[in-house]
Amino acid sequence: xxxxxxxxxxxxxxxxxxxxxxxxxxxxxxxxxxxxxxxxxxxxxxxxxxxxxxxxxxxxxxxxxxxxxxxxxxxxxxxxxxxxxxxxxxxxxxxxxxxxxxxxxxxxxxxxxxxxxxxxxxxxxxxxxxxxxxxxxxxxxxxxxxxxxxxxxxxxxxxxxxxxxxxxxxxxxxxxxxxxxxxxxxxxxxxxxxxxxxxxxxxxxxxxxxxxxxxxxxxxxxxxxxxxxxxxxxxxxxxxxxxxxxxxxxxxxxxxxxxxxxxxxxxxxxxxxxxxxxxxxxxxxxxxxxxxxxxxxxxxxxxxxxxxxxxxxxxxxxxxxxxxxxxxxxxxxxxxxxxxxxxxxxxxxxxxxxxxxxxxxxxxxxxxxxxxxxxxxxxxxxxxxxxxxxxxxxxxxxxxxxxxxxxxxxxxxxxxxxxxxx
Amino acid sequence: xxxxxxxxxxxxxxxxxxxxxxxxxxxxxxxxxxxxxxxxxxxxxxxxxxxxxxxxxxxxxxxxxxxxxxxxxxxxxxxxxxxxxxxxxxxxxxxxxxxxxxxxxxxxxxxxxxxxxxxxxxxxxxxxxxxxxxxxxxxxxxxxxxxxxxxxxxxxxxxxxxxxxxxxxxxxxxxxxxxxxxxxxxxxxxxxxxxxxxxxxxxxxxxxxxxxxxxxxxxxxxxxxxxxxxxxxxxxxxxxxxxxxxxxxxxxxxxxxxxxxxxxxxxxxxxxxxxxxxxxxxxxxxxxxxxxxxxxxxxxxxxxxxxxxxxxxxxxxxxxxxxxxxxxxxxxxxxxxxxxxxxxxxxxxxxxxxxxxxxxxxxxxxxxxxxxxxxxxxxxxxxxxxxxxxxxxxxxxxxxxxxxxxxxxxxxxxxxxxxxxxxxxxxxxxxxxxxxxxxxxxxxxxxxxxxxxxxxxxxxxxxxxxxxxxxxxxxxxxxxxxxxxxxxxxxxxxxxxxxxxxxxxxxxxxxxxxxxxxxxxxxxxxxxxxxxxxxxxxxxxxxxxx
Numbered sequence: 001x002x003x004x005x006x007x008x009x010x011x012x013x014x015x016x017x018x019x020x021x022x023x024x025x026x027x028x029x030x031x032x033x034x035x036x037x038x039x040x041x042x043x044x045x046x047x048x049x050x051x052x053x054x055x056x057x058x059x060x061x062x063x064x065x066x067x068x069x070x071x072x073x074x075x076x077x078x079x080x081x082x083x084x085x086x087x088x089x090x091x092x093x094x095x096x097x098x099x100x101x102x103x104x105x106x107x108x109x110x111x112x113x114x115x116x117x118x119x120x121x122x123x124x125x126x127x128x129x130x131x132x133x134x135x136x137x138x139x140x141x142x143x144x145x146x147x148x149x150x151x152x153x154x155x156x157x158x159x160x161x162x163x164x165x166x167x168x169x170x171x172x173x174x175x176x177x178x179x180x181x182x183x184x185x186x187x188x189x190x191x192x193x194x195x196x197x198x199x200x201x202x203x204x205x206x207x208x209x210x211x212x213x214x215x216x217x218x219x220x221x222x223x224x225x226x227x228x229x230x231x232x233x234x235x236x237x238x239x240x241x242x243x244x245x246x247x248x249x250x251x252x253x254x255x256x257x258x259x260x261x262x263x264x265x266x267x268x269x270x271x272x273x274x275x276x277x278x279x280x281x282x283x284x285x286x287x288x289x290x291x292x293x294x295x296x297x298x299x300x301x302x303x304x305x306x307x308x309x310x311x312x313x314x315x316x317x318x319x320x321x322x323x324x325x326x327x328x329x330x331x332x333x334x335x336x337x338x339x340x341x342x343x344x345x346x347x348x349x350x351x352x353x354x355x356x357x358x359x360x361x362x363x364x365x366x367x368x369x370x371x372x373x374x375x376x377x378x379x380x381x382x383x384x385x386x387x388x389x390x391x392x393x394x395x396x397x398x399x400x401x402x403x404x405x406x407x408x409x410x411x412x413x414x415x416x417x418x419x420x421x422x
Numbered sequence: 423x424x425x426x427x428x429x430x431x432x433x434x435x436x437x438x439x440x441x442x443x444x445x446x447x448x449x450x451x452x453x454x455x456x457x458x459x460x461x462x463x464x465x466x467x468x469x470x471x472x473x474x475x476x477x478x479x480x481x482x483x484x485x486x487x488x489x490x491x492x493x494x495x496x497x498x499x500x501x502x503x504x505x506x507x508x509x510x511x512x513x514x515x516x517x518x519x520x521x522x523x524x525x526x527x528x529x530x531x532x533x534x535x536x537x538x539x540x541x542x543x544x545x546x547x548x549x550x551x552x553x554x555x556x557x558x559x560x561x562x563x564x565x566x567x568x569x570x571x572x573x574x575x576x577x578x579x580x581x582x583x584x585x586x587x588x589x590x591x592x593x594x595x596x597x598x599x600x601x602x603x604x605x606x607x608x609x610x611x612x613x614x615x616x617x618x619x620x621x622x623x624x625x626x627x628x629x630x631x632x633x634x635x636x637x638x639x640x641x642x643x644x645x646x647x648x649x650x651x652x653x654x655x656x657x658x659x660x661x662x663x664x665x666x667x668x669x670x671x672x673x674x675x676x677x678x679x680x681x682x683x684x685x686x687x688x689x690x691x692x693x694x695x696x697x698x699x700x701x702x703x704x705x706x707x708x709x710x711x712x713x714x715x716x717x718x719x720x721x722x723x724x725x726x727x728x729x730x731x732x733x734x735x736x737x738x739x740x741x742x743x744x745x746x747x748x749x750x751x752x753x754x755x756x757x758x759x760x761x762x763x764x765x766x767x768x769x770x771x772x773x774x775x776x777x778x779x780x781x782x783x784x785x786x787x788x789x790x791x792x793x794x795x796x797x798x799x800x801x802x803x804x805x806x807x808x809x810x811x812x813x814x815x816x817x818x819x820x821x822x823x824x825x826x827x828x829x830x831x832x833x834x835x836x837x838x839x840x841x842x843x844x845x846x847x848x849x850x851x852x853x854x855x856x857x858x859x860x861x862x863x864x865x866x867x868x869x870x871x872x873x874x875x876x877x878x879x880x881x882x883x884x885x886x887x888x889x890x891x892x893x894x895x896x897x898x899x900x901x902x903x904x905x906x907x908x909x910x911x912x913x914x915x916x917x918x919x920x921x922x923x924x925x926x927x928x929x930x931x932x933x934x935x936x937x938x939x940x941x942x943x944x945x946x947x948x949x950x951x952x953x954x955x956x957x958x959x960x961x962x963x964x965x966x967x968x
Contacts, residue, residue, distance in 0.1 A: 187880035203957035214795025224962035
């Protein structure tokens with residue numbers, strides 16, 4: 001009997017797709033929009049999704065549990081599909097999807113304050129007064145813009161105090177913020193019906209003309225009109241559909257979870273399909289100075305379904321090869337449990353998950369001391385090294401220098417790629 | 423009977439509580455601020471006219487030397503718009519426009535400036551602007567940094583017109599608790615992770631008060647300036663004995679300032695040392711008092727020049743020398759003629775470091791009064807040349823606070839200030855926070871101009887705030903203008919005055935008149951007014967200072 005898979009041991013999903021399409025078996029495959037997602041696999045232009053854990057999640061209640069120890073708390077660990085990896089038992093769904101991702105258990109920072117820590121970890125540069133550094137997403141957008149996009153290229157989903165900014169690269173590279181993803185696309189809709197909207201725009205034209213008198217060049221240089229025009233293009237673009245999830249099957253929406261974060265993950269997947277390359281999805285609420293364990297259970301109930309469904313969908317659509325997913329916060333939490341059953345800020349030795357987009361999978365980097373006495377983890381990793389790795393995988397030369405407004409040459413990242421992940 | 427009394431008590435008690443709460447809230451929210459001041463009738467003497475003349479002469483000479491023809495003076499209405507935006511962070515209200523129009527005399531702009539400076543809104547707005555230079559925009563370390571207290575304190579100092587050198591000294595050498603002595607937040611702003619970052623204090627002090635960026639000398643000698651790493655360390659040593667403890671910011675004489683040598687990795691003690699003007703360093707006082715005296719010493723011309731450049735920047739939206747905190751070293755005045763910063767700085771020093779006086783001089787001088795329209799069509803290079811020599815008023819994008827302040831003000835016919843009702847003030851407070859959050863703050867980098875962004879355009883066009891202010895209601899100006907029983911011409915004119923502080927041109931008037939004439943009923947008239955307002959809110963003229 002003809003069996004395509006047994007003919008080739010290296011048959012991958014993409015080939016299967018081709019065969020399936022060719023033999024009109026496409027109904028058997030997960031549906032996706034061909035127009036937006038022609039290319040699959042490594043040839044596709046790469047996107048980055050950062051799942052930002054605002055507040056600083058505990059490494060012990062996520063990817064670096066030490067069950068049964070004094071510092072471990074009441075939590076247990078479960079086995080995962082990644083060989084040798086155990087994570088907190090609060091993440092049963094993720095444990096099924098985590099193969100081909102990698103885990104770093106030895107992130108180190110020098111910033112133990114939320115604001116400074118977030119700025120450091122979003123940009124790869126420690127904050128300083130004379131330079132506002134751009135977030136990784138802004139750097140990617142700056143270096144590799146997608147000319148086919150009518151919607152923003154750099155998007156931040158969900159509410160956050162410190163969204164990714166364009167820094168010295170300019171305010172136009174600030175992440176476009178969608179505070180309640182999947183529910184409300186914010187200010188993208190005109191407030192009046194088309195006839196009135198047209199009248200408003202014609203009025204605007206009249207009033208602008210009067211202003212231009214004697215200021216033709218200056219007015220052009222303000223880019224006021226062109227900014228409005230681009231905003232109007234965006235408002236009428238079909239690509240905006242990527243931000244809507246009501247056409248997704250109910251089962252899919254359910255799998256991601258009906259939380260702003262879950263919907264954000266679903267929207268993130270749709271944006272990747274549309275060709276958006278820099279996306280951040282925010283999940284706040286990790287700052288568990290009191291009742292750490294129950295707090296992390298609440299958070300896990302949102303993170304587990306959202307993150308795992310995102311990975312599952314990306315794999316099913318053959319998008320994981322071209323999409324780097326990073327789940328990280330500004331720092332971790334103390335091994336010691338405080339009298340309020342909480343854990344405090346801990347910038348030395350915490351965890352993140354990274355993978356996809358050609359980053360080597362199934363690697364576990366670093367180790368923390370199960371007694372909690374040794375502060376420094378084995379094989380410490382700095383955020384700039386991780387960003388250098390990611391930029392390299394995006395084929396962006398991370399050593400390239402840009403000139404900051406004060407005339408200082410600055411590399412895109414001053415770290416070095418992590419060898420184990422390449 | 424007894425039960426009846428109990429019942430009455432049960433009813434009365436909550437009522438009493440409610441009445442008490444209402445009384446207390448009313449009392450607490452009643453404004454302690456005096457009424458918005460009237461413009462003075464005359465100005466006695468003209469104390470700073472001489473300096474204004476010098477500034478004007480400086481520019482006249484420069485323009486004739488470079489063969490530049492400066493643009494015409496702008497009209498008075500546009501001038502009061504610029505003044506309100508610079509000093510209060512909003513456009514003038516219709517009420518204010520009418521008051522100004524009633525004023526007579528050639529010096530009415532000077533008198534109007536005095537009125538604005540005497541208004542509490544000036545102190546409040548300028549305290550935020552200056553706070554950015556002093557402590558930045560970060561929320562800083564929890565508990566020990568109270569930006570709100572710092573800003574309130576600064577506002578009181580500006581209101582009282584505390585000499586600027588005194589202000590700087592208090593900030594650098596202040597002691598006490600961040601709540602009770604809010605000036606000490608200048609020090610605690612440099613705390614992170616429970617440690618006081620003394621390098622940050624030094625960089626900040628030199629940037630804010632001497633207009634010099636020496637932050638890079640923290641790690642290495644300045645690549646193209648005279649600052650050496652040892653200069654930085656010597657200055658930082660003046661902050662070597664300041665401590666942030668449970669009881670506030672304190673001086674601890676036992677502390678030694680040590681740095682780790684980058685090469686040998688050994689610790690060495692650094693003694694306090696200034697990079698120049700040794701003779702200005704006093705013998706007496708704590709280390710920080712000495713530093714403060716040196717920074718503000720009359721002979722340390724960097725202080726007055728930096729102050730003049732910053733205030734110039736806050737008024738124009740662009741500093742005289744950009745960036746605001748990276749000035750060239752002062753020239754020897756016995757060899758070179760003074761530049762604008764020297765002229766303004768000298769007046770500042772000789773007249774008690776009076777911020778309000780400096781503002782009055784700058785806004786009375788030629789460059790601030792020029793039109794942003796060029797006389798004849800010009801090329802891009804020519805515009806740049808005119809802008810560089812201040813022969814054309816620069817187009818500067820309004821700050822987020824100015825945009826929201828202006829939208830709010832334009833949505834009311836009366837002036838929104840400390841005397842507005844609690845509802846209006848509360849609305850202003852919360853709308854401002856939300857709007858700025860969404861519009862994006864420029865941070866400490868606020869004097870560098872960036873083009874507007876798409877999300878900002880979307881927010882102005884479709885945002886909730888724009889919708890609330892642009893939809894007619896009996897409480898806002900759109901609703902009131904649409905409902906008032908006067909001619910449509912008057913209606914159009916009022917819309918323009920309220921939003922753009924100018925009457926419509928004749929072609930604009932004709933255009934909108936046609937829209938009103940085509941309406942069948944009041945409902946349609948309201949819609950025409952709403953749409954007109956929307957266009958004015960979204961016009962470049964509204965969101966750029968011109």
